[in-house]
Structures are given as C-alpha cells and as structure tokens.
Amino acid sequence: MNYNSGDTAWIIVAAAMVLLMTPGLAFFYGGMVRGKNVLGMLAQNFVTMGVVSVLWITGVYSLAFSGKGKWIGDFHQFGLNHIWQQGTGFETLTIPPLVFCAFQLMFAIITPALITGATADRLKFGAWTLFSAIWLVVVYAPVAHWVFSPSGWLFKLGALDFAGGTVVHANAGAAALAVILVIGKRKGWPKERMRPHNVPFVLLGTGLLWFGWFGFNAGSALAANTTSAFAFVNTNTATGAALLAWILTEKIRDGHATTLGAASGAVAGLVAITPACGFVSPMGSIAIGFAAGVVCALATGLKTKFGYDDALDVVGVHLIGGILGALTIGLFATKMTNSAGTNGFFYKGGWTLMGHQAVAVLAVVAYSFIATYILAQILDKTIGLRVSEEDESIGLDLSQHAETAYETASYSDGSRFTSSFTKA
Amino acid sequence: MKLITAIIKPFKLDDVKTALNAAGITGMTVSEASGFGRQRGHTEVYRGAEYTVDLVPKVRLEVLVDTGDVESVIDTIVKAASTGSIGDGKVWATTVDHIVRVRTGERGVDAI
Numbered sequence: 001m002n003y004n005s006g007d008t009a010w011i012i013v014a015a016a017m018v019l020l021m022t023p024g025l026a027f028f029y030g031g032m033v034r035g036k037n038v039l040g041m042l043a044q045n046f047v048t049m050g051v052v053s054v055l056w057i058t059g060v061y062s063l064a065f066s067g068k069g070k071w072i073g074d075f076h077q078f079g080l081n082h083i084w085q086q087g088t089g090f091e092t093l094t095i096p097p098l099v100f101c102a103f104q105l106m107f108a109i110i111t112p113a114l115i116t117g118a119t120a121d122r123l124k125f126g127a128w129t130l131f132s133a134i135w136l137v138v139v140y141a142p143v144a145h146w147v148f149s150p151s152g153w154l155f156k157l158g159a160l161d162f163a164g165g166t167v168v169h170a171n172a173g174a175a176a177l178a179v180i181l182v183i184g185k186r187k188g189w190p191k192e193r194m195r196p197h198n199v200p201f202v203l204l205g206t207g208l209l210w211f212g213w214f215g216f217n218a219g220s221a222l223a224a225n226t227t228s229a230f231a232f233v234n235t236n237t238a239t240g241a242a243l244l245a246w247i248l249t250e251k252i253r254d255g256h257a258t259t260l261g262a263a264s265g266a267v268a269g270l271v272a273i274t275p276a277c278g279f280v281s282p283m284g285s286i287a288i289g290f291a292a293g294v295v296c297a298l299a300t301g302l303k304t305k306f307g308y309d310d311a312l313d314v315v316g317v318h319l320i321g322g323i324l325g326a327l328t329i330g331l332f333a334t335k336m337t338n339s340a341g342t343n344g345f346f347y348k349g350g351w352t353l354m355g356h357q358a359v360a361v362l363a364v365v366a367y368s369f370i371a372t373y374i375l376a377q378i379l380d381k382t383i384g385l386r387v388s389e390e391d392e393s394i395g396l397d398l399s400q401h402a403e404t405a406y407e408t409a410s411y412s413d414g415s416r417f418t419s420s421f422t423k424a
Numbered sequence: 425m426k427l428i429t430a431i432i433k434p435f436k437l438d439d440v441k442t443a444l445n446a447a448g449i450t451g452m453t454v455s456e457a458s459g460f461g462r463q464r465g466h467t468e469v470y471r472g473a474e475y476t477v478d479l480v481p482k483v484r485l486e487v488l489v490d491t492g493d494v495e496s497v498i499d500t501i502v503k504a505a506s507t508g509s510i511g512d513g514k515v516w517a518t519t520v521d522h523i524v525r526v527r528t529g530e531r532g533v534d535a536i
Contacts, residue, residue: 193475195468254469264471300471313471 004094010224011095011103017215018106022049022113024208028267029117031201032260032312034194036395037121038201038405043396044116044125048132052109055136060108061101063141065090070153072142089150093222103219104144111140111168117312118176121186121194122392125400127385131375135175139371143171143364159360160333160341160353162231163220165275165325166364173319174365176310178372183386185309187393194311199259206263210239213270217277230337231277235270238277238289242269245293253297261297264317268296271321276329279341284332288325296321319365326361330354425520425533426494430485431457431513432505437483443504449487449497451536457484462510482513488523488536 026045030038052060059078065087067074076082086097093100112132116123123131146152147159147167154166161167186194196202217235221228246265247257272292273285280288299316303309310316330353333344343349379385386392391399398404432440437454444452458479465478489497494517501515525535 195475195477196470250469250472254472254474256469258469258471260470297472304473 002094003096004223007094007223007225008096008099010228011099011219011222014215014219015099015103015106017212018103018219019049019109019212021106021209021212021216022046022110024205024212025110025113025117026205027201028205028209028263029120029312031198031203031205032117032196033120034395035197035406036397036404038197038397039403040125040396040400041116041120043401044123044128045113047125047129048113048116049109051129051133052112052136053105055133056101056105056108060136060141061104063137064108064144065101065104065149068151069145070151070156071145073145073149087149089155095222100222103222104148107164107168107216108136108140108144111164111172112136112175114169114172114314114318115176115179118180118310118314119183120311121396122183122386123396124383124385124387125396127379127383130383131179131379131385134375134379135372138375139171139175139368140167143167143368146363147360154360154363157356157359158342158353159356160279160329161275161326161360162278163217163274165271165322165329166360169271169274169318169322170326170361170364171322171368173315173317173322174368175372176314177308177319178369179376179385180308180310182373182376182380185307186311187389189309189311190304196260202260202263206266210266210270213239213274217274221278227278227338227340230282233282234277234280234285235273237282238273238285238292239266239269241286241289242266242272242293242296245290246297249294249297264300264313265293265297268292268317268321271318272296272325272328275322275325276332279329279333279338279344281332281334281337284328284334284346288328288332291328292321292324295324323361323365326357327354330357425523425536426489426491426517427520428487428489428494428497428501428515428517430487430501430505430515431459431482432485432501433507433511433513434481434483436505436507436512437485440485440501440504443500444487444497447497447500449489449500451487453486455484455486457482461514480511488520490533490536 022045026042030041033041057080062077063073065073066077068088083098112135144167146154147161214232218228218232221231243262243265247261250261251257269289269292272288276288296317299320300313331345333341334347335341335343342353344353458481460478460480465480468475498515506512523535524531
C-alpha cells in the first residue's frame with residue numbers, strides 16, 4: 001500500500017472539519033428560527049449526526065462506494081468488512097480506504113441535515129429521525145454513487161462535481177422542496193411575523209461553516225497537493241465575492257446591507273463553489289461567487305411568490321446555489337487548475353461539458369425530488385411528519401424535548417411553561 | 425401623595441436618575457417596559473422580507489412624592505428625558521391613598 005502520510009493526515013483533519021459544519025449549520029439555522037424552536041433545530045441536526053454515524057459504518061458506505069454498479073454500490077463492505085480494500089476506481093488513492101470512508105461520512109451527515117432549514121418549526125422529532133435514516137439509504141447512497149464513485153453513471157458520463165454541488169446541495173435542496181410540499185406551511189406563514197431570534201448565532205454558525213468548508217472542498221482533492229490548494233483559495237474567494245454581492249443586492253433592493261444578508265451570501269458562495277472549486281481558476285471563482293450572491297438573494301423571494309414555506313431558504317440557497325455552481329463549471333472549468341478535469345466553454349471546450357453538467361443536475365434533482373416526495377408521503381400518512389397545531393404554537397423546544405432554551409421563552413407565546421417545580 | 429410614572433427612552437435613564445438625585449429624590453423603582461405611541465415602532469428587513477415591530481423597548485420609572493412636589497419633580501424628569509425627537513415618552517401622576525414603609529411601619533408622607 002502506497003499511502004502518503006501527508007495526504008492521510010490532511011484528510012483526517014479535513015474530515016473533522018467537515019463534521020464541525022453540522023453544528024455550525026445547526027447554529028446558522030437555530031439563530032434564524034423563533035426562540036421557542038431553537039432547541040428543536042439543534043436537536044434535529046445533532047440527531048442526524050448520531051443516525052448517520054451509525055448507519056454509514058453499518059452499511060450505507062458500502063451501498064454508496066463499494067462495487068462496480070452503475071446505479072448503486074453493493075454489500076461487499078457491509079459493517080466495514082473488507083475496508084482495507086480500496087474501492088473500484090479508487091486504486092490510485094494515497095490514503096487508507098478507512099480514511100476515505102470517514103471523510104465521506106461527514107458529507108453524508110450534513111446533507112440530510114441541510115433539509116431541516118426548510119422544514120423548520122413543524123417536524124416531529126421522532127419522525128425526522130426516521131426520515132433521515134431512510135432518506136440516507138434511499139436517496140443519498142445512490143446519488144453519491146452516481147456522482148462520486150468512478151463506477152457511477154454520472155461520473156462515467158464525464159459530469160464534474162468536485163465536492164458535492166449536486167450530491168450534497170442540489171440533492172438536499174430538491175429533497176427539502178419535496179418535504180415542505182408534503183407537510184405544508186408553518187402555522188401563520190406568511191402573515192404572522194417570524195423574525196430570526198438570534199442573528200449573532202447565525203453569524204457564529206456561518207463562521208463555523210466557512211471554516212469547515214475548507215475541509216469539505218480542499219479535502220475533496222483527497223490529497224494535500226496543488227488541486228487542494230486551488231480548491232482552498234477558490235472556496236475562500238467565491239465566498240467573499242458572494243458575501244459582497246448579496247449585501248449589494250440588498251442595499252439596492254431594500255435600502256440596507258444586513259448582517260443576515262452577509263451570512264446568507266457567504267453560505268450561497270460556499271454552496272456554489274463546492275462543485276467547481278477544484279476545476280476553475282481563482283478569477284473564475286470570483287465570477288461564480290458573485291453570481292451566486294445575486295441569484296440566491298433574489299431566489300429567496302420565490303417562496304412568497306409561489307407560496308411554498310421554505311422557512312430558512314434551503315431551496316433558494318442550496319438548490320439554486322448548487323445548480324448554479326454545477327452549471328457554471330460548464331463555463332469556467334479549466335485544465336490549468338486540474339489536469340484531471342475538462343475545459344469549459346470559456347476555455348475552448350465547447351458546450352460538451354455544460355451538457356454533461358445539465359444531465360447531472362437534472363438527474364439528481366429529479367430523482368431526489370421524486371423519491372423524497374414519495375418517502376415523505378408514506379411517512380406522513382403512517383406515522384405523521386408534522387407536530388399537532390398545539391405543539392407547533394407551543395414550540396418544538398417544549399413540545400418535543402420538554403426543555404426551553406431561554407428563561408424568557410414563555411414570553412414570546414402563551415405556553416405552558418412555568419418556573420415552579422412539579423417533580424422533584 | 426402622588427405616584428409619578430414616567431415612560432422614557434432607555435438611554436435617558438441615567439440622566440433622569442442623576443437629575444432626580446440632584447433634586448433630592450431619594451428613591452425610585454425602575455422596570456423594563458415595551459410599547460408604542462405616535463412613534464409606532466420600526467421596520468426590520470430579513471432576507472428581503474419586511475417586519476414591522478410595534479413594541480419598542482422603554483424604561484418605566486416610578487417615584488412617590490408629596491403632593492406639593494409633583495410639578496417640580498415632573499419638570500425635572502421631562503427636562504432630563506427630553507431629546508426633542510419622537511418617542512421620548514410620557515410622564516403622569518396619580519393620587520396615592522396609603523404608603524407604608526415596611527421596615528419601620530411609618531405611614532403617609534413620612535414613608536416617602
């Protein structure tokens with residue numbers, strides 16, 4: 001085995017950084033919900049860390065990455081059996097397969113966790129837990145196989161996705177849209193005002209996400225080399241550009257550049273550069289980031305126009321941003337950044353790559369949306385996905401977890417919260 | 425005996441306290457309050473969606489005084505709390521029938 005200690009050390013660290021993104025996401029989302037739902041949001045994200053950590057090792061890694069199948073992996077590495085064998089197509093990797101497995105686990109955790117932003121304030125905790133487990137097997141495993149595994153059909157087609165613009169972001173965004181169409185709007189939306197209860201939390205979460213994303217994107221080189229350096233610099237540059245573009249859009253449209261807008265812009269940039277970061281030039285990353293900032297800022301207005309309650313704009317940021325990033329590879333990809341890549345339209349590569357990117361986007365979005373819609377319908381008709389109207393108005397913190405985040409939580413809403421002890 | 429209640433801007437509390445102390449007022453009760461008058465709250469924007477926030481944070485200050493001091497104390501508060509802009513608050517006085525100092529049992533004006 002020709003393992004490289006530098007590569008291995010970097011990917012282990014990168015995996016830990018990607019894990020930190022999920023608590024970061026929890027705070028990013030948690031700050032945006034009302035004060036009576038913040039623990040519910042944190043709990044949904046943390047339980048996903050539990051569910052996926054166990055299932056991935058048990059069998060889902062094998063389903064996603066083992067074998068030569070075009071559509072799905074096999075059972076060869078169930079229970080991490082045969083984990084010393086490098087997967088088909090990964091023979092040239094210089095890191096142990098177990099390190100690759102751990103790194104990919106962190107992607108599998110954050111992808112379902114992204115959905116919780118759209119469904120905020122109204123999912124039953126147990127129902128979410130079950131949903132995330134089944135979704136991981138039915139939607140995430142096949143899609144990761146198609147795109148990330150060298151045996152997968154989209155990988156073979158020549159579609160490029162460096163770190164998961166389709167697998168993670170477009171996938172989670174399409175799934176989020178499907179679930180919210182099944183469960184419906186939050187009670188009172190859009191008439192009632194549902195202000196973010198803690199914007200500093202949102203910024204804290206954004207900082208953790210931005211930091212962890214270096215592991216996500218630069219780690220996706222699966223080595224410590226020039227490609228990972230490009231991915232690192234492109235990630236940071238696009239994020240900066242998107243942050244500026246979002247607040248500029250706000251300033252022109254609403255009159256103020258907001259803190260929440262700066263955080264949202266940064267995340268939109270991180271999303272859009274994810275598939276492209278290892279294939280484009282740093283100058284290209286500015287264009288991609290800037291486009292993401294403007295487009296996603298405008299896309300958050302779609303929900304009120306079409307009447308779907310995407311509470312924290314998972315569709316506007318992750319679906320739209322993921323698609324935008326995946327498609328812009330067709331324009332900006334250059335072999336000067338990555339010789340294993342392809343030239344896009346602006347680098348005399350014609351429209352071939354754009355065609356492959358469009359197929360990948362369509363396939364992932366369509367499959368994720370349809371499969372998730374069916375899954376959500378089945379769960380909703382059987383165990384019920386949504387909390388009762390009373391529990392929703394009390395808030396998830398108290399109704400789902402018998403806790404409150406703040407002493408004043410009862411202030412925002414007539415709730416059954418009392419400060420006297422009822423049980424010793 | 426009168427109870428003077430003043431609703432003022434939170435950042436003016438220190439000025440009012442200092443002015444009342446200087447005028448010989450030795451005690452007061454202060455609490456956080458929220459509400460609106462002609463000012464009518466403000467507008468906030470989150471991801472392009474506008475929210476009107478009616479209730480603005482204020483401070484409620486209460487002072488017990490002898491009837492003869494009412495005008496001068498009210499003047500002191502108004503002078504110290506005024507910024508001249510909308511949302512400066514209100515001051516009013518109501519009649520108080522009984523006052524007891526808990527520690528000594530003194531009643532009436534002696535308890536102020």
